[in-house]
Amino acid sequence: MTQASGAPSSSSPARDEREPLPAPPKKPRGPWATVAAVAALALGKLKVLLIGLKALPFAKILLTSGTMLASIAAYAWHGGLPFAFGFVLMILIHELGHGYAMRRHGLAASFPVFIPFFGAMISMKDQPRTPLVEAEVAIAGPIAGTIAALGACALYIMTHAQLFLVLANVGFIMNLFNLTPFGFLDGGRIAKLFSRKLWIVGAIIVAVMFVLTHSPQLMIIGLLALPSLFGRRGPPPGDEQVTASERLNMAFHYFGLCAFLAAGMYFSQRMLSL
Secondary structure (H helix, E strand, O other): OOOOOOOOOOOOOOOOOOOOOOOOOOOOOOHHHHHHHHHHHHHHHHHHHHHHHHHOOOHHHHHHHHHHHHHHHHHHHHHOHHHHHHHHHHHHHHHHHHHHHHHHOOOOEOOOEEEOOOEEEOOEOOOOOOHHHHHHHHHHHHHHHHHHHHHHHHHHHHHOOHHHHHHHHHHHHHHHHHOOOOOOOHHHHHHOOOOOOHHHHHHHHHHHHHHHHOOHHHHHHHHHHHHHHOOOOOOOOOHHHOOHHHHHHHHHHHHHHHHHHHHHHHHHHHHHHO
16 A cells, blocks of 8 residues: 655655665775786786887897897806806807798798797798798708807817817707707708608607606697697698609708717717716
């Protein structure tokens, strides 16, 4: 039953229904919520900073030099500053070999970016026209790295400083590992010119090395290569343009370089054990 007009329903004054309800009291923010808010703010500021750096003309040089110094500091923590400087210099020579081959084939190349305990990388901004071009770009890095290792051997012969022999040995090992026919390693990109079945050999090599060393880097490399390992099996674009003699010539250089690096690694290790 409705009330009569103008008669209050109780002794207390009626509340205006248009008046908003009082807001519930705010709960105190926990420490993790504060940390999350600060982290989100910092990430936002960092994103703005990176965008600004990309617009600067010296940003690429700053990125290369900054990551290079970070790698020297990381390797110096384990092997000392002289070893770290020499090792990072050898990595740089390896990557410059890739960069030179890219430019020779008219492919745009990025500046080197160093990744501590993983080496460095130079990315191609253009797609190689044929698998032969990609293989030539891939093998140019280990060739330049082998020259750097031989340079360290020459310095050892002239100075008898064991540091140069250690650097030579590490250079032989590093470049030989990069020629493993697996994933995005240099050898994996070269192997596509011959047969994808070589990737099975490379996968076995990486798996055995992981069992022996328990290196987390090898596990990450294997996981990143899985999509390509089980991906499309057809020939790569431009494969029909590569002649049999070009494949044979690349096979000669690839397996010859592997044998030379293996011999260099063996003899340098023998000399270090004396």
